[in-house]
Structure formats: C-alpha cells, structure tokens
Amino acid sequence: MTDASSAAPNTPTPAQIRRWRQYLADERAEAAVYAELASKRTGEERAILLGLVEAERRHEAHWVALLGEHVGLPVRTKLRTRMLAWLARRFGSIFVLALMQQAESRSPYGTDDDATDAMAADEQIHEEVVRGLAARGRTSLSGTFRAAVFGANDGLVSNLALVIGMAATGVSSTIVLASGIAGLLAGALSMGAGEFVSVRSQRELLSSTLPNPNTTKILPNLDAEANELALVYRARGMSEKDAELHARERLYGLECVHGETDETARPARAGDDNPHAAIGSAWGAAASSFCFFSSGAIIPVIPLFFGLGGVSAIIVAAVLVGLALLMTGAVVGVLSGASPLKRALRQLGIGYGAALITYLLGLLFGTSVG
Known part of the structure; x- marks a missing residue:
C-alpha cells in the first residue's frame, strides 16, 4: 500500500495547487521585473540582473514540474509585484531595487517543504545581490x-x-x-x-586627508635601504611588516602601479575609491x-x-x-x-x-x- 506522503507528489492537494500556482506567478513576475531593469542597464549591472532572471526561470521550472497537468491558466500575481514591474518599465530606479530587496527577504521557501533547499538558499543570495546593486545607487544618492x-x-x-x-x-x-x-x-x-x-x-576635510599625488614623483630619489615610504603606508593603516614589504616592492620596481592608482595617492583602506561619492x-x-x-x-x-x-x-x-x-x-x-x-x-x-x-x-x- 502506498502511504499518503509518497503519493503526495503525484496527487497534490487543492491547497498545494493554489500555493504552487501563486509561487509560479510570483517567479514569473519577479523575472519580468529583473528583465525590465536589465533592459535599462549596461555592462556588469545588466549581466548581474540577467543572472537573476535565469535563476527565477529555474524556480519557475520547478513549480511547473510539480504542477504538471495542474498548471492551468496564469494566476494573477500580487499587487506589489505588479507595481514593481510597472515601475521597472517606466523608471528602472533604485526604488524598484530597494523594494525587490525586501521581496526577496520575505521568501517563504525556507519554511515550505515543497521548495528545495537550493531554492531557499537562492532567495537569500538574491537578497544580497539586489542589496549590492541597490547600494550603488544609495551611495550616489x-x-x-x-x-x-x-x-x-x-x-x-x-x-x-x-x-x-x-x-x-x-x-x-x-x-x-x-x-x-x-x-x-x-x-x-x-x-x-x-x-x-x-x-x-566635509569634502575639504576628506580632501585634506588624501596624500599629495605629486609624492610619486620623488620615489626614485628615496634611499631603498633607509626610506620613509613604509611610514606612509603604516600611517594609512598597513601593518609594519606589510608596509615594509610594499615599500620595497615599490622602490625595487616589483609592482607596476601608475598615476593615481598608486597606494600613495589614496588611503590604503577598503571602500569606495571616491570618498566624496556618499557626500554629494x-x-x-x-x-x-x-x-x-x-x-x-x-x-x-x-x-x-x-x-x-x-x-x-x-x-x-x-x-x-x-x-x-x-x-x-x-x-x-x-x-x-x-x-x-x-x-x-x-x-x-x-x-x-x-x-x-x-x-x-x-x-x-x-x-x-x-
């Protein structure tokens, strides 16, 4: 005799069918939102958004496979997601990314046995991806x-x-x-x-903390065995050992750095290359x-x-x-x-x-x- 748990995948209950259809509609709508956003982006951001579209399509295929003959007509997705799609088509703004970040964070897959562990993990990763994309706009704004x-x-x-x-x-x-x-x-x-x-x-204060870009011009004149270049790197946050190593690499030409990409032309710290970006x-x-x-x-x-x-x-x-x-x-x-x-x-x-x-x-x- 076949028990109910083993028969469930072949004979979904009406409640499961309704839930799966709603998931399917939401996945399709979210994929459409990301596709609309991608159409208004170029380069790396476009590639990232298209990667999210592909992931949503995988989730869509999962629900289609579970539903089988019960797929039926398309279900109307949530009003919130429809609004996001409308905003994405017309504006493609940071507001849409911020709202999608919230939508991804509320995914029910983590507590739904019909969704795979990989899908639940995907949704969490999607939240972080969208957070990263939104952070770019938040910084400039x-x-x-x-x-x-x-x-x-x-x-x-x-x-x-x-x-x-x-x-x-x-x-x-x-x-x-x-x-x-x-x-x-x-x-x-x-x-x-x-x-x-x-x-x-604030901008003047930050500018005063940046090194003089003309410093690189005097590097060839420094004594390779007794120089203060290591002190520059230590003042910018490097450890004594790393600073000494980096200074010797610079002076002996083991590292190819040009112009403002040199560590002496900006603080040696993580963060945006433009410290003024978040200030406006x-x-x-x-x-x-x-x-x-x-x-x-x-x-x-x-x-x-x-x-x-x-x-x-x-x-x-x-x-x-x-x-x-x-x-x-x-x-x-x-x-x-x-x-x-x-x-x-x-x-x-x-x-x-x-x-x-x-x-x-x-x-x-x-x-x-x-």
Missing part, C-alpha cells in the same frame, strides 16, 4: 537625498509647530499666516546655507535642502491661504502634515531596505510630538485659541 529628507521633515515639523503655536496664543489668522511665511523663508535659507557649509567643509556636492545639497524645506514648510500654511483660522486651521494643517510625514517616512524606509510602515509611523510620531509641545507652550503663554 545618499548625500543629496539626506539633505532632501532632512529639509522636507524640518520644514513640515518646524512650520507646523510654529503655525499651531502661534494659533494657540490667540493672535489673528493674518499674523499666523505671516509667521508661517516668515518661518518658511527663514528656515529654507538657513537650511540651504547650513547644508552648503556642512558638505563643503555642496551646491546640490544646499539646493535640495532649500527646495525640500520650502515644500514641507508650505504645507502647514495651506489652510491659512484658504481663509481658515483657529482650531479648524490647526486640524487641517496637522492632517496634511501627518500625511506628508507618513509619505517621507515610507520613502526613507523603502530606500533603506527597512519597513516603510515603521519608518512612516516613526516620522509621524516625532513630528506630532514636537508640534504638540509647541502647541501646549502656545496655550501657556497665549490667551486662547480662535
């Missing part, structure tokens, strides 16, 4: 993006706090509106100037901070432009700012590969907390609301 996010959130929170704090004192709506506009302009200019100085100073440009950070602070700071003032005042203006402003905080928090979560919901709620809690404190202070020092 991080400087300006940091200024943009900080600027928008500062504008939302500070001007909301200013507007409801002034409203709580009982002054007229005209004064509250004027205060809101003044806070927008002052804050945007301050943020822009502060980001410019901060980024420019000073002008870019300043402009981004100014614009995003303004875009955030204008939102709490919108109800006042439409003639609202008192409690009604406070409520509408708080709702609009809350929605904006949720959105910016979710964007940060997506780009960082974390939970968008948690980041959104964190932003909302911080923003409302600051605004509530200012409102209570306005009530304390003012007269009445409205």
